[in-house]
Amino acid sequence: DAGVIQSPRHEVTEMGQEVTLRCKPISGHNSLFWYRQTMMRGLELLIYFNNNVPIDDSGMPEDRFSAKMPNASFSTLKIQPSEPRDSAVYFCASSRQSYEQYFGPGTRLTVT
């Protein structure tokens, strides 16, 4: 069975541009998580969904960030407009309730 799929794996963009990160969770998992990892702040939870519904978005840094999960097999994290401080590795993870989260390979975002 395929693991969590993220695209793109690398993204380089200029400040002010819109960035969209995509995630396909593992089939049968009902929870999906978006994380951001930087050297300074470590691993931060941005938002998570349960059964496609956003449960907690308190980790979303500001209104420039938005996330959607239109169905059980797809989610997006959008940054508009992007800023250099958004440069990080963004991970998507999925799980069944209270079970281990399985992480995707991450998207390395560089905003110049």
Add this chain to the structure above:
Amino acid sequence: AQKVTQAQTEISVVEKEDVTLDCVYETRDTTYYLFWYKQPPSGELVFLIRRNSFDEQNEISGRYSWNFQKSTSSFNFTITASQVVDSAVYFCALSENTGNQFYFGTGTSLTVIP
């Protein structure tokens, strides 16, 4: 307050030494789950183990072992006869029964020197 504390930021050991990574957690739930993840230099986060709060039995998997002690709220991870391939950042995490959000520790960076 941190729900998961990994006090060791960085550890270096020489190959074949044993090493223990500490994890202390905090929760008021009686049902909860504890996890360890490995993040090698390649960057992916790899699930290693899950433990629920009702199972205090220690777990051994090859060179890896885990010691869960509710009395001290600790879930420590020991690598026996460490190898260079064990070099990674290791994260401990907690999930409470009130939700399925994970609380990750700040990670311990382990370097195994050949």
